[in-house]
Amino acid sequence: MPFNDLIGHERPKAILKASILHDRVAHAYLFHGEDEIGKRLAAIRFAQAVNCDTDYGPGGPDACGTCQSCCQIEAHTHPDFRLIEPDQELANPQIKIEQVRELEQQIVYRPLTGRRKVCLIDDADRLTQGAANALLKTLEEPTAHSLFLLITSRPSALPATVRSRCQAIRFVPPARTQVEAALITRREMPPDDARFLAMATQSRIGQALKADVPTLRAQQDEFCRLTAPASLQSIATLLTTAEALHKSDRAPEALEWIAQWGRDLVLVGVGADPDALLNLERLADLQHAARGPQLGNLLDLLAEIETIQRSSARNLNLQMALENILLRLRDAVCAPAESRLP
Amino acid sequence: MKLRITRDELLTALQRVQGVVEKRNTMPQLSNILLEAKPEGVDVTATDLEIGMRGLYKATVQEPGSVTLSARKVFEILKELPAGEVELTVGENNWATIRSGKSQFKIVGLPGSDYPALPSIEREGLTPLTGAGLLELIRKTLFAVGDNDARYILNGLLVTLISSEKKTTLRLVGTDGHRLALAEQDMALANGKDAAKEAPKEIKAIIPKKAAFEMRRLLEEGDGEPLIGFTKNLMIFRKSGLLLTSRLMEGNYPNYQQVIPKEKEQDKKVSVDRVELEGALRRVAVLSRDKTNAVKLTLASGKMTLFSSNPDFGEATEELAAQYKGETLTTGFNARYLLDVLGVMDGEAVSLQMDNPLSPCLVREPGNAGFTCVVMPIKV
Numbered sequence: 001m002p003f004n005d006l007i008g009h010e011r012p013k014a015i016l017k018a019s020i021l022h023d024r025v026a027h028a029y030l031f032h033g034e035d036e037i038g039k040r041l042a043a044i045r046f047a048q049a050v051n052c053d054t055d056y057g058p059g060g061p062d063a064c065g066t067c068q069s070c071c072q073i074e075a076h077t078h079p080d081f082r083l084i085e086p087d088q089e090l091a092n093p094q095i096k097i098e099q100v101r102e103l104e105q106q107i108v109y110r111p112l113t114g115r116r117k118v119c120l121i122d123d124a125d126r127l128t129q130g131a132a133n134a135l136l137k138t139l140e141e142p143t144a145h146s147l148f149l150l151i152t153s154r155p156s157a158l159p160a161t162v163r164s165r166c167q168a169i170r171f172v173p174p175a176r177t178q179v180e181a182a183l184i185t186r187r188e189m190p191p192d193d194a195r196f197l198a199m200a201t202q203s204r205i206g207q208a209l210k211a212d213v214p215t216l217r218a219q220q221d222e223f224c225r226l227t228a229p230a231s232l233q234s235i236a237t238l239l240t241t242a243e244a245l246h247k248s249d250r251a252p253e254a255l256e257w258i259a260q261w262g263r264d265l266v267l268v269g270v271g272a273d274p275d276a277l278l279n280l281e282r283l284a285d286l287q288h289a290a291r292g293p294q295l296g297n298l299l300d301l302l303a304e305i306e307t308i309q310r311s312s313a314r315n316l317n318l319q320m321a322l323e324n325i326l327l328r329l330r331d332a333v334c335a336p337a338e339s340r341l342p
Numbered sequence: 343m344k345l346r347i348t349r350d351e352l353l354t355a356l357q358r359v360q361g362v363v364e365k366r367n368t369m370p371q372l373s374n375i376l377l378e379a380k381p382e383g384v385d386v387t388a389t390d391l392e393i394g395m396r397g398l399y400k401a402t403v404q405e406p407g408s409v410t411l412s413a414r415k416v417f418e419i420l421k422e423l424p425a426g427e428v429e430l431t432v433g434e435n436n437w438a439t440i441r442s443g444k445s446q447f448k449i450v451g452l453p454g455s456d457y458p459a460l461p462s463i464e465r466e467g468l469t470p471l472t473g474a475g476l477l478e479l480i481r482k483t484l485f486a487v488g489d490n491d492a493r494y495i496l497n498g499l500l501v502t503l504i505s506s507e508k509k510t511t512l513r514l515v516g517t518d519g520h521r522l523a524l525a526e527q528d529m530a531l532a533n534g535k536d537a538a539k540e541a542p543k544e545i546k547a548i549i550p551k552k553a554a555f556e557m558r559r560l561l562e563e564g565d566g567e568p569l570i571g572f573t574k575n576l577m578i579f580r581k582s583g584l585l586l587t588s589r590l591m592e593g594n595y596p597n598y599q600q601v602i603p604k605e606k607e608q609d610k611k612v613s614v615d616r617v618e619l620e621g622a623l624r625r626v627a628v629l630s631r632d633k634t635n636a637v638k639l640t641l642a643s644g645k646m647t648l649f650s651s652n653p654d655f656g657e658a659t660e661e662l663a664a665q666y667k668g669e670t671l672t673t674g675f676n677a678r679y680l681l682d683v684l685g686v687m688d689g690e691a692v693s694l695q696m697d698n699p700l701s702p703c704l705v706r707e708p709g710n711a712g713f714t715c716v717v718m719p720i721k722v
Contacts, residue, residue, distance in 0.1 A: 068459070075456065076369075077369060077456055078458070079391045079458040105494065108494040108591045108592055108593060109589035109590065109592065110576075110590045110591070111575055112461065112575065112589055113459070113461055144592055
């Protein structure tokens with residue numbers, strides 16, 4: 001059954017199914033949670049389940065995935081299903097007010113073939129202010145038979161007026177074991193690769209299903225070499241690496257890997273189960289590096305990286321941020337050695 | 343899929359659907375038409391998801407199948423082809439080939455299964471109407487329907503079908519908030535015994551302007567009486583083998599009956615010659631203010647005076663003979679609104695009734711109780 005395509009998300013699935021079963025589907029939902037964990041798929045499956053032509057079995061409401069309605073929703077050709085998303089080709093992808101106005105003109109009609117007109121707004125936080133305001137009236141007093149599904153990874157970036165008009169459902173990344181199992185069955189991967197991918201993508205199933213293992217492994221090697229205590233010694237190397245990374249637009253990815261390394265260091269430092277480590281193959285390196293730094297410093301550093309990642313979309317000088325992080329990592333890892341100098 | 347069809351037959355089919363095909367191009371299939379070859383002929387379907395049109399056309403089908411092709415391009419090709427037989431074949435990857443004489447066109451197509459299906463329609467339960475009557479009702483109300491109004495419901499035409507044992511009455515209402523037109527007519531007796539047994543029932547639906555427009559176009563082609571019916575979400579219009587479906591609009595139509603003033607309350611009643619008034623309005627409106635088309639209308643015993651002025655150009659005035667008894671009344675109108683009403687009337691005379699200079703004005707035709715129009719005056 002198509003709802004099962006969705007890996008993890010047991011709670012949202014249960015809520016959505018129950019709402020169909022008891023005929024209490026709200027007029028608007030806000031699916032929020034991290035990027036690429038299956039929110040959009042959940043929304044599409046929900047739209048299919050609401051409009052499915054086949055009677056559902058004992059497993060509760062679900063989409064059959066094979067009837068015409070389900071296929072058309074999947075192919076985005078269903079007459080009662082509309083998808084609005086920001087134009088990715090723009091430098092600053094946004095959902096424009098024209099898109100919302102057009103939607104409003106369509107929403108006044110009764111459903112053509114389905115039971116409900118479903119409107120899926122992906123990356124709803126990309127609604128321009130005008131677009132969000134234009135949507136308010138429709139969201140508040142929707143015509144009968146309409147269902148809005150808003151998806152966002154940054155719910156707080158949405159105007160409070162929009163948020164309050166939707167029923168919010170939180171999505172959390174699926175458990176690592178679930179992602180591993182999915183990778184093994186769907187991508188027919190060896191368990192080792194599956195584990196690595198699930199760890200490296202932090203259980204973001206969407207990313208994990210698309211990611212290329214050799215590329216990720218190469219990246220891991222590259223950044224492990226960068227964060228190895230030996231290469232952290234030279235400030236000049238750090239600065240040139242930071243500059244090179246920034247110029248090739250790889251600063252966000254570098255931050256991600258440094259954060260993962262830092263996380264592993266903390267875990268090794270507190271003596272956690274090695275199974276939770278991403279860089280398991282480099283356990284010896286980690287143990288060696290973890291001897292120096294103080295736990296508090298590392299945790300501060302991780303918090304700092306998180307702040308940078310969050311503000312990276314807002315005109316942040318990524319090169320400087322990256323330099324800063326590398327130098328702080330250097331201070332944390334190499335500090336005791338230096339402090340012994342007179 | 344492979345078929346032979348005369349160029350004129352296919353051209354007629356395409357001409358009919360040109361107005362339906364989506365121009366905004368939100369879904370690529372919607373700028374296409376769906377051709378379905380069946381043993382009995384070829385079905386040509388077009389839809390923009392608001393309205394859909396389907397018709398069966400005579401063709402010799404050698405191999406059944408379906409494909410969707412660009413409506414505009416196929417139309418342009420057929421327009422230029424000489425009369426005669428056209429051969430249409432669809433090959434791999436939905437490439438369609440049109441052959442006629444020595445010309446050959448290869449057109450990119452999309453699979454027919456991707457096309458949004460028109461809901462299947464039963465033939466039962468449709469109400470027969472008189473074509474001329476329906477055409478007149480649409481003509482008399484469509485002008486008042488709003489255009490791109492933010493209150494979306496006003497961009498639709500309210501259709502009320504009242505069927506009882508004895509007769510079927512159809513009432514159409516259009517309004518844009520400034521004027522309102524209501525036309526109703528008794529349609530031909532429902533032919534069939536089943537209808538007689540049914541209890542009187544009233545169906546109310548709001549159809550988009552575009553659907554009314556397409557219905558008018560089909561009715562203007564003449565021949566064949568239309569059938570009309572409503573399902574929960576659709577209006578079905580069938581005429582001589584053609585099927586037009588339109589989605590209904592959701593929402594509450596304003597209470598138009600409240601807007602129409604009672605005849606008793608309107609003691610200022612004037613009757614004038616319709617053609618004379620129309621001509622005079624056109625002339626006087628030339629010098630009215632551009633945006634509002636404001637024309638001042640003064641009623642005095644036995645005459646009506648029209649006056650307009652524009653500070654940039656000058657002023658115009660004209661006097662008409664009118665049947666009016668009562669005290670002098672001065673009011674103003676948007677000339678465009680009055681001209682629209684006068685334009686759809688057929689009678690010789692027209693009557694305007696109002697209570698005071700700012701009350702809604704009831705415009706009617708003496709001898710035609712089925713048509714009522716309300717125009718709001720403006721302050722001048």
